[in-house]
Amino acid sequence: SSNTSNNLLLDQVASVIEQAGLSKFKLESELRTAINQGDVQTVFQPIHDIQDDRIAGFEALSRWSHPTRGFISPVEFIALAEETDLIIEVGDLVFSRAIELLARLPDHVFININVSSKQLDDDQFLNRVLQKIKSHGISPNRLKLEITETMVVDFNLARKWLKKCQDIGFPVCADDFGTGHSGMEQLVELCFDVLKVDQVFIRNMNKSKRHQTILQTIAMMAKQLQTQLVAEGVEVAEQLKTLKDLGFDYGQGYLFGKPMLEADVLQLQF
Numbered sequence: 001s002s003n004t005s006n007n008l009l010l011d012q013v014a015s016v017i018e019q020a021g022l023s024k025f026k027l028e029s030e031l032r033t034a035i036n037q038g039d040v041q042t043v044f045q046p047i048h049d050i051q052d053d054r055i056a057g058f059e060a061l062s063r064w065s066h067p068t069r070g071f072i073s074p075v076e077f078i079a080l081a082e083e084t085d086l087i088i089e090v091g092d093l094v095f096s097r098a099i100e101l102l103a104r105l106p107d108h109v110f111i112n113i114n115v116s117s118k119q120l121d122d123d124q125f126l127n128r129v130l131q132k133i134k135s136h137g138i139s140p141n142r143l144k145l146e147i148t149e150t151m152v153v154d155f156n157l158a159r160k161w162l163k164k165c166q167d168i169g170f171p172v173c174a175d176d177f178g179t180g181h182s183g184m185e186q187l188v189e190l191c192f193d194v195l196k197v198d199q200v201f202i203r204n205m206n207k208s209k210r211h212q213t214i215l216q217t218i219a220m221m222a223k224q225l226q227t228q229l230v231a232e233g234v235e236v237a238e239q240l241k242t243l244k245d246l247g248f249d250y251g252q253g254y255l256f257g258k259p260m261l262e263a264d265v266l267q268l269q270f
């Protein structure tokens with residue numbers, strides 16, 4: 001009967017709404033709760049000094065452990081947070097935890113933090129970070145801000161972001177370098193302090209001559225531009241050897257260590 005087909009249709013509509021919007025809305029309110037309850041954690045992955053063979057710093061990464069859905073990847077919830085203003089709250093949380101950890105680590109150790117465009121557009125964001133580092137007596141050069149290539153759509157705006165950060169003394173890193181659409185143009189237009197070369201290049205460098213050639217070229221440019229170089233996703237010793245030969249400053253990846261809890265960081269020798 002038409003009644004049954006109506007019900008079927010309603011079910012389908014409900015399911016489409018659920019997939020498209022409702023579940024996102026629910027997830028958003030759950031993320032808000034998670035932030036308040038401390039279910040969004042910060043972990044720290046070692047950044048290894050390749051030439052000196054020691055830990056130089058860490059990258060702070062967010063983790064959401066959801067009571068029923070289990071572990072939710074930052075790839076998923078950071079994007080969700082960025083659509084709302086929750087990214088400001090997640091960001092403030094990460095900065096607080098990283099700065100508290102920095103205060104307990106030797107002065108030569110730094111922490112990298114991923115920032116979103118919403119944070120950089122927020123006039124009060126850098127002031128809050130500055131307050132926090134001042135109250136802990138931390139030097140700003142120990143906090144490196146990572147921005148991804150894909151965030152840079154407008155060079156004028158990006159130059160303003162860099163100036164605001166670098167005037168305070170925060171080094172700025174180009175994250176996932178090489179995967180955006182304007183690698184070379186960015187190098188000309190923006191004076192990054194650090195380039196973090198995306199893991200796709202590291203994964204392929206010992207398999208593909210073309211990847212290796214591009215890496216050699218990036219390494220040469222970075223040296224001339226006096227920009228530090230970090231390799232992301234270093235997993236095997238063979239990659240490390242090649243990176244050392246290429247003159248990379250730092251490496252990050254499972255070969256050196258997975259993201260770890262603050263308590264485990266404090267057990268390390270520096």
Ligand code: C2E
Pocket residue numbers: 045060061062073074075078090091094114115116146175176199232233234235252253254255259
């Ligand atoms: P990202 O900034 O490029 O961070 C590096 C990612 O590579 C991390 O994924 C890390 O766990 C992973 N990784 C590290 N070493 C290896 C390796 O040897 N092999 C492989 N296959 N992967 C490795 P994760 O933690 O899942 O984070 C994904 C992305 O989410 C980050 O990419 C970053 O863009 C974003 N993100 C994470 N936390 C935050 C945050 O607090 N704020 C913002 N704005 N973004 C964040």
Ligand code: MG
Pocket residue numbers: 059114146175
């Ligand atoms: Mg990053």
Ligand code: MG
Pocket residue numbers: 175176196198232
């Ligand atoms: Mg990256």
Ligand code: MG
Pocket residue numbers: 176
């Ligand atoms: Mg990435």
